[in-house]
Amino acid sequence: MGGVRKWRVFVVLLFSVVLVGRVRGIGVNWGTQATHPLPPSTVVKLLKDNGIQKVKLFDADSNTLDALKKSGIQVMVGIPNDMLSSLANSVEAAEKWVSKNVSAHVSSGGVDIRYVAVGNEPFLSTYNGSFESTTLPALQNIQSALIKSGLANHVKVTVPLNADVYQSSSEKPSDGDFRPDIHDLMLQIVKFLSDNGAPFAVNIYPFISLYKDANFPVDYAFFNGYQSGINDNGKVYDNVFDANHDTLVWALQKNGFGNLPIIVGEIGWPTDGDKNANLQYAQRFNQGFMSRYVSGKGTPMRPGPVDAYLFSLIDEDDKSIQPGNFERHWGLFYFDGQPKYQLSFGSSRNGLVGASGVHYLAKKWCVLKPSANLNDEQVAPSVAYACENADCTSLGYGTSCGNLDTRGNISYAFNSYYQVNDQLDSACKFPGLSIVTDKDPSVGDCKFRIMIQTDSAHPHATLGSYSYTMLLLLFFFFTVL
Numbered sequence: 001m002g003g004v005r006k007w008r009v010f011v012v013l014l015f016s017v018v019l020v021g022r023v024r025g026i027g028v029n030w031g032t033q034a035t036h037p038l039p040p041s042t043v044v045k046l047l048k049d050n051g052i053q054k055v056k057l058f059d060a061d062s063n064t065l066d067a068l069k070k071s072g073i074q075v076m077v078g079i080p081n082d083m084l085s086s087l088a089n090s091v092e093a094a095e096k097w098v099s100k101n102v103s104a105h106v107s108s109g110g111v112d113i114r115y116v117a118v119g120n121e122p123f124l125s126t127y128n129g130s131f132e133s134t135t136l137p138a139l140q141n142i143q144s145a146l147i148k149s150g151l152a153n154h155v156k157v158t159v160p161l162n163a164d165v166y167q168s169s170s171e172k173p174s175d176g177d178f179r180p181d182i183h184d185l186m187l188q189i190v191k192f193l194s195d196n197g198a199p200f201a202v203n204i205y206p207f208i209s210l211y212k213d214a215n216f217p218v219d220y221a222f223f224n225g226y227q228s229g230i231n232d233n234g235k236v237y238d239n240v241f242d243a244n245h246d247t248l249v250w251a252l253q254k255n256g257f258g259n260l261p262i263i264v265g266e267i268g269w270p271t272d273g274d275k276n277a278n279l280q281y282a283q284r285f286n287q288g289f290m291s292r293y294v295s296g297k298g299t300p301m302r303p304g305p306v307d308a309y310l311f312s313l314i315d316e317d318d319k320s321i322q323p324g325n326f327e328r329h330w331g332l333f334y335f336d337g338q339p340k341y342q343l344s345f346g347s348s349r350n351g352l353v354g355a356s357g358v359h360y361l362a363k364k365w366c367v368l369k370p371s372a373n374l375n376d377e378q379v380a381p382s383v384a385y386a387c388e389n390a391d392c393t394s395l396g397y398g399t400s401c402g403n404l405d406t407r408g409n410i411s412y413a414f415n416s417y418y419q420v421n422d423q424l425d426s427a428c429k430f431p432g433l434s435i436v437t438d439k440d441p442s443v444g445d446c447k448f449r450i451m452i453q454t455d456s457a458h459p460h461a462t463l464g465s466y467s468y469t470m471l472l473l474l475f476f477f478f479t480v481l
Contacts, residue, residue, distance in 0.1 A: 025054055026053070026054070026293060026308065026310060027052070027053070027054030027056055027074075027308065028052050028055055028309055028332070030043065030312070030313045030314070031313070031319070032316070033316040034317055035317055035391075035420050036317075036335065036420075036451050038314065038335075038336070039454075039455070040067035041067045042337065042357060043337070045355070046313075047071070047073055049353040050353050054074045054075075054076070054114075054309065055073055055076070055309075056078070056117065056309045058080065059077070059079075065077070065101075065111050065113075068112075070110040071112075074112050074114045077115070077117065079118050079138070081119050081122050081131055084119050084135055085138075087137075088136075088141065089134075089137070090141070093141075094138070094141035095144075095148060097145070098116075098145035098148075099149065102116065102155060103149045106151060106154075113155055115155065115156050115158055116157045116158075118138050118157055119131060121160060121161060124164065132185060135159060136185065136192065142157050143192075156196070156197065156198040156199065158263065159189065160265040161200075161201065163203060165182060165186060165202075166179060166186075166248050167179055168247050172233075173250050173301070176250035178255070190252065190257050191257070199260070199262060200252065201262075201265040202248055203266035204266070205311075206240045206244075207221065207285070209221060209240055211276060223239050223288030223289060223291070224284075224288065225239075226239060236300070237300065241267070241299075245262070245264070245299045245302070246300055246302070248262065249262070261307070264308035267308055267310060267311060268311035268312060268332075269286060271329045271330075271341075272328075273325030273328065273329050274326045274398060275398025283342065283343065290344065290345060292306075293305075293346070311330050312330045312331055313331060314332075314333045314335060315331035315333070328393050329393065329394075333352070335451075336355065338354040338358075339354050360450050360452050361450055361452070362423060363438060363440070365418070366428035366434050366436055368433060368435075374407070378431050379410065379433065382414075386417035387416070389417055389420070390417040390420040392416055400446050400447070401443075408443065412446070412448060414428065414433075414434050416449075418436075423451070
């Protein structure tokens, strides 16, 4: 009887932890599309040092999950969109994926996996319907695999969706419904989530509203009580996050799923790469959101606590910039794990705590030679090559390095390429143009970064006589196209 009693106590305690765990603490998105990522163990320590208790991943990398063992951090693992087809068409493939990426880490590794994110914003209009036929079957097969593994009560499936899967016929949230072209599919997915006790995950970005519309009222993107808000049948919306979130609530409610839990899978503000992406706006937005989060205020339609994951933890200098140059600058921390600005998570900690034990390359930079001629025909293709193979998204109108002169722009491009290539001598051989210096060329807010040391190098092509021939061909295509 003593053993039975102890077991019952354990079950009760475990159940309590699960209930509390699903709503405690702010989460963050941990992306790894970087040329020189911090070691997973360093990132886990960074999470713990800042009191972050939930993390959302975009894959199920074993090294990352191993670093999260017994960390006390709740985890959402991700399945990339390019895997949806295979998982949708094979229950066996889904079972193998769950066994390798969930069961193995939960049972023997002590990783607290709570969610599987099946795909990532698969219904974006830019995908032209590529994943519409595979997302729901993949969800169903992963759910079946979780049931078979005995984990379905602890690990829930969801699919993080962009906020464009719903819309309002007016500016009022109460006119919200799912997008007409995917309305029936969305109802099938919502019913599936509801039937399996899973949440609806949505990514909401007020920054994108400002980025896409030059006439969008800036203050409406933040949480400071925009005076010209929307009155929707007595519910007042003074910020676009609340209005967007509650448009989803209305869409769910109209279709019979008004009580479905909602997770804000991504929310944040970038710090560079656009005139509205800067440290001041990012701090204002994220601190405004965190203050509301800590208070448990919620939205007019869902006044309780919000379950959310900030986007993102660390900058990723290898992300696609197709949506915009700001894509590489969403982090609360720079690529080296150092905080960008002060941000309080509502705990006793006074601001963000940076990563520890980070090692940098030598204090040297690749810059344009003082004697170089700006009219040299080799300048344009050299800069094009450097920016194509490194990161020049801090150059441009309204960015942190937007005030550099022409020579400064060229030096920035050269140095970016040089650092990405681990300061190899051959990476500062732009023909007759470049030189290595030990004098920091940073100017004001424009920082010429020194890359961190990593266990594995990230080599790009380097410049030689043959490479330069290819450069000219590349420049030709750039100018013709």
